[in-house]
Amino acid sequence: xxxxxxxxxxxxxxxxxxxxxxxxxxxxxxxxxxxxxxxxxxxxxxxxxxxxxxxxxxxxxxxxxxxxxxxxxxxxxxxxxxxxxxxxxxxxxxxxxxxxxxxxxxxxxxxxxxxxxxxxxxxxxxxxxxxxxxxxxxxxxxxxxxxxxxxxxxxxxxxxxxxxxxxxxxxxxxxxxxxxxxxxxxxxxxxxxxxxxxxxxxxxxxxxxxxxxxxxxxxxxxxxxxxxxxxxxxxxxxxxxxxxxxxxxxxxxxxxxxxxxxx
Amino acid sequence: xxxxxxxxxxxxxxxxxxxxxxxxxxxxxxxxxxxxxxxxxxxxxxxxxxxxxxxxxxxxxxxxxxxxxxxxxxxxxxxxxxxxxxxxxxxxxxxxxxxxxxxxxxxxxxxxxxxxxxxxxxxxxxxxxxxxxxxxxxxxxxxxxxxxxxxxxxxxxxxxxxxxxxxxxxxxxxxxxxxxxxxxxxxxxxxxxxxxxxxxxxxxxxxxxxxxxxxxxxxxxxxxxxxxxxxxxxxxxxxxxxxxxxxxxxxxxxxxxxxxxxxxxxxxxxxxxxxxxxxxxxxxxxxxxxxxxxxxxxxxxxxxxxxxxxxxxxxxxxxxxxxxxxxxxxxxxxxxxxxxxxxxxxxxxxxxxxxxxxxxxxxxxxxxxxxxxxxxxxxxxxxxxxxxxxxxxxxxxxxxxxxx
Numbered sequence: 001x002x003x004x005x006x007x008x009x010x011x012x013x014x015x016x017x018x019x020x021x022x023x024x025x026x027x028x029x030x031x032x033x034x035x036x037x038x039x040x041x042x043x044x045x046x047x048x049x050x051x052x053x054x055x056x057x058x059x060x061x062x063x064x065x066x067x068x069x070x071x072x073x074x075x076x077x078x079x080x081x082x083x084x085x086x087x088x089x090x091x092x093x094x095x096x097x098x099x100x101x102x103x104x105x106x107x108x109x110x111x112x113x114x115x116x117x118x119x120x121x122x123x124x125x126x127x128x129x130x131x132x133x134x135x136x137x138x139x140x141x142x143x144x145x146x147x148x149x150x151x152x153x154x155x156x157x158x159x160x161x162x163x164x165x166x167x168x169x170x171x172x173x174x175x176x177x178x179x180x181x182x183x184x185x186x187x188x189x190x191x192x193x194x195x196x197x198x199x200x201x202x203x204x205x206x207x208x209x210x211x212x213x214x215x216x217x218x219x220x221x222x223x224x225x226x227x228x229x230x231x232x233x234x235x236x237x238x239x240x241x242x243x244x245x246x247x248x249x250x251x252x253x254x255x256x257x258x259x260x261x262x263x
Numbered sequence: 264x265x266x267x268x269x270x271x272x273x274x275x276x277x278x279x280x281x282x283x284x285x286x287x288x289x290x291x292x293x294x295x296x297x298x299x300x301x302x303x304x305x306x307x308x309x310x311x312x313x314x315x316x317x318x319x320x321x322x323x324x325x326x327x328x329x330x331x332x333x334x335x336x337x338x339x340x341x342x343x344x345x346x347x348x349x350x351x352x353x354x355x356x357x358x359x360x361x362x363x364x365x366x367x368x369x370x371x372x373x374x375x376x377x378x379x380x381x382x383x384x385x386x387x388x389x390x391x392x393x394x395x396x397x398x399x400x401x402x403x404x405x406x407x408x409x410x411x412x413x414x415x416x417x418x419x420x421x422x423x424x425x426x427x428x429x430x431x432x433x434x435x436x437x438x439x440x441x442x443x444x445x446x447x448x449x450x451x452x453x454x455x456x457x458x459x460x461x462x463x464x465x466x467x468x469x470x471x472x473x474x475x476x477x478x479x480x481x482x483x484x485x486x487x488x489x490x491x492x493x494x495x496x497x498x499x500x501x502x503x504x505x506x507x508x509x510x511x512x513x514x515x516x517x518x519x520x521x522x523x524x525x526x527x528x529x530x531x532x533x534x535x536x537x538x539x540x541x542x543x544x545x546x547x548x549x550x551x552x553x554x555x556x557x558x559x560x561x562x563x564x565x566x567x568x569x570x571x572x573x574x575x576x577x578x579x580x581x582x583x584x585x586x587x588x589x590x591x592x593x594x595x596x597x598x599x600x601x602x603x604x605x606x607x608x609x610x611x612x613x614x615x616x617x618x619x620x621x622x623x624x625x626x627x628x629x630x631x632x633x634x635x636x637x638x639x640x641x642x643x644x645x646x647x648x649x650x651x652x653x654x655x656x657x658x659x660x661x662x663x664x665x666x667x
Contacts, residue, residue: 067580067661088584095582106577106664110279120581122268168581 013076014176014207015041015064020073022059022230033059034070035230041209043175046202048210048221048238056230058180061211065098065178066090078175095123099169103181105161107153107168113140114149117168124172139167143197159190166197170206177201177208183217189251195220196244220244273594280567284599287563290556291603291643292610295636297549299611300618302632305542307615307625312538315458316527322495323395323527324361324502326350326488326509346485346522348472351389353512354490360501361490363391368475369486374468375440376428383424384467385441387475395491403435403450406471414473418446421465422454439468444478446470498526550639556603557643564596564651575655576663589656596648597641604640608633 022034033056041047051057062068063075066082069090075082078097085093094100099120107116117136121129129135140146143163153161162182169177179198183191199220202208210221218224219242226233277284328346351366358364368387373380392398393405406417418439425434434448455464492501502524509522568575575588612628619626 062661065580067664088586091579091582091584091587094580100580102580102664106573106580108574108577111275115275119578122272123578123582123584123587125584172582 012043013040014043014045014078015039015209016074016076017063017070018074020060020063020070020075022056022063022068023071032230034063037073037227037230037232039225039232039235041207043207044202044205046198046208046210046220046222048212048218048224049227050212050215050218050224051227052213055227057211057213057227059230060227061178061180061209064176064209065100065180066093091123092125095120095125095172097175099166099172099174099177101162101165101169101177101179101182103184105153105158105165105185107161107164109154110152112150112152113145113156113164113167116153116164117171120168120172129172135171136167139171140164142170143167157190158186159193162186162190162194163197166194166201170201175207177206179208179210181212182210183212183214189248189255191217192244192247192251195242196248199244269590269594270598272591273598276571276591277595277598283563283567287560287599288603288606290559291553291600291640292556292607294550294553294556294643295604295607295640296611296614297552298546298636298639299608299628299632300614300626301545301549302542303611303615303626303628304618304624305538305545306627306629306632307619308538309542310627311625315456322362322492322498324490324492324498324505325525325527326490326505327486327523327525329521329523346488348476348485350509350512351485351488354488354505354508355389355391357508358490358501358504360492360497360504362493363395364488364490365389365392365395366472366485367392367487367489368472370475370479372441372479374424374428376434377432377437378430379428381424381427383421385475385479386467386469387472387479388469389472391491392469392489395489398455399453400450401453402433403448405450411471411473414471414477416444416446416474416478417449417470419450419452419469420448421452421467421469423463423466424468425451441468442479495528498528502526553639553643557600557647560596560600560644561647561651564592564648565654568592568651568655571655572658572663572666575658576660576666579658579660580664585656588658589652592652592655593645593648596652597644600640600644600648601637604637607640608636611636 017037017039020034020037020039021032024031024033035056037060049057049060059068063070063082064077066077066085067090069075069083069085073083077093080093080097082090082093100106107113108119114133114136117139118132121132121135137146137149140149140163143166145160145163145167148156148160151160153164156164162185165182166177169179177198182198183194186194195217198208198210202222208221210218212218219238219240221238222241223235223237225235326346346366348366348368351364354361355364365388370385370387371382372385373382374385389411390406390408399405400419403419405419406415410417418441420428420434420439428434428439429437434451437448439446439448452465452467452469458464490501490505492498505524506520509524510520513521515521578588578591579585615626615628618624
């Protein structure tokens with residue numbers, strides 16, 4: 001798996017938003033969920049989008065994730081102009097370019113980890129993938145779940161479920177890994193654990209966009225933008241970037257409990 | 264998505280919810296099962312009647328006096344309104360398409376045997392009668408042309424008559440009395456059972472028609488002439504030939520026929536039309552339950568779509584098109600109703616066998632009903648699965664993902 005090859009890396013913008021507005025009509029009122037967003041994310045970046053609830057960060061994530069289209073402005077994802085695409089084209093774009101990781105894991109219940117991870121490969125229009133089972137197995141091994149291929153979500157811990165979700169996001173070799181509050185349902189140790197995976201993936205060159213309202217979590221990114229009232233308020237690199245692997249080591253040293261199934 | 268993966272996805276969610284799947288299929292199982300049982304009963308009744316009619320004889324043509332169409336219309340002077348033995352002899356001599364012709368002289372009389380007496384039907388027939396009706400004795404012998412010429416007082420008895428007159432002893436060679444006339448029993452006919460009208464065909468005494476004409480007192484008339492052809496294909500030509508010869512013999516001129524020529528398939532058609540109406544009615548009632556089963560599928564699929572809103576959202580987020588979701592749900596409902604249809608088919612087949620053995624009814628599951636049931640249940644799956652599937656496909660992924 002080599003997304004974000006060195007050649008395609010630094011400088012080439014993966015995400016380009018210009019004057020993006022999202023307007024909802026609530027009765028006679030117009031609500032500006034997004035009110036003029038300009039944002040560029042280069043390949044290989046690790047961006048955290050922060051904001052309180054109601055700030056518009058979820059809407060921004062939906063737009064970036066091609067689940068929604070902007071009312072005004074333009075959005076170019078990895079060279080593809082997203083505005084004006086129909087439902088099917090958006091679905092194909094999500095399948096080919098974006099890997100989602102959600103707060104609630106969003107795995108299919110009563111479906112094995114392997115089948116969950118295999119699913120996005122099956123929806124590929126261009127039939128790019130052949131041995132989908134092997135690819136899914138490879139992705140699960142990569143997130144440290146090579147031993148739990150046949151486990152169903154209910155048989156896995158929260159951290160492990162999120163790892164399955166990350167494997168599912170990775171398996172299509174997307175241009176962009178889009179994580180929406182990925183640690184929201186996890187305790188602090190598991191949160192750091194998940195962040196360590198994101199950091200490791202980012203170190204391999206994968207572009208990661210993380211939506212969160214926790215500053216602790218955002219500290220693992222390289223760059224933070226804050227959203228408020230549908231606009232970007234600040235955009236700055238992370239000064240003292242945390243290293244999740246180090247934090248884990250510190251945590252485990254202070255709290256020598258038996259580790260929960262982490263490879 | 265390949266068809267294989269589509270089927271796999273649908274199959275996964277079918278087996279994942281066994282109870283739901285089972286309950287959904289139950290409606291179709293009962294619907295298809297009911298249709299199969301009803302059709303089996305109807306078809307069974309029909310084929311039983313057909314078997315009874317073919318037991319009348321092979322390639323049979325029946326000539327009866329008068330015709331319903333001519334009933335009430337006065338016949339012109341000089342015409343005959345009854346069949347005669349001469350008619351039968353003329354047909355036998357002149358017709359080229361017939362293999363056998365036999366008059367049937369009919370009377371009812373009390374027959375007295377050594378162990379009791381029995382009122383039964385006496386039929387005077389020719390030697391052709393046995394080939395026309397495809398009927399042989401189980402013991403003893405048929406009479407021959409010489410017996411016919413000499414008018415011997417011999418009789419062949421049916422199984423019912425034998426049971427009543429000779430409960431304990433072999434009737435062949437025994438003596439019976441019809442009226443005051445003694446007859447020798449020369450043979451016992453094989454049992455034929457009831458005919459299409461429910462009449463016992465074994466409740467009969469057969470003798471040469473010459474004997475019947477001379478020896479039996481009372482109302483002796485020739486009720487019908489039976490004839491047969493080489494093959495079923497000859498029947499239309501034979502009917503025409505019979506009509507020509509009969510009109511000539513009766514010197515009918517411009518008058519309408521004073522006889523009726525019917526073949527076996529016409530008799531069969533008349534007898535089966537009632538049962539086919541009945542079996543059609545039964546199948547129609549049963550198919551109502553199939554529709555109810557289909558509505559059951561739609562109901563469950565709608566619930567299932569709502570219940571799986573989040574799943575639909577996930578699938579869409581990772582790149583499923585609306586059409587992928589539509590096809591998945593459609594395939595699910597088709598697979599469920601097809602499996603339901605096949606189980607219903609087996610249940611219906613088993614049910615009709617059971618019903619047959621419990622009631623003694625003859626049941627037949629025709630191949631057409633099998634295809635119809637399976638095809639119809641597939642169609643039910645498409646028809647009632649489409650609306651829920653379209654609902655699923657039209658969902659907004661953002662809202663579907665947020666659904667709790």
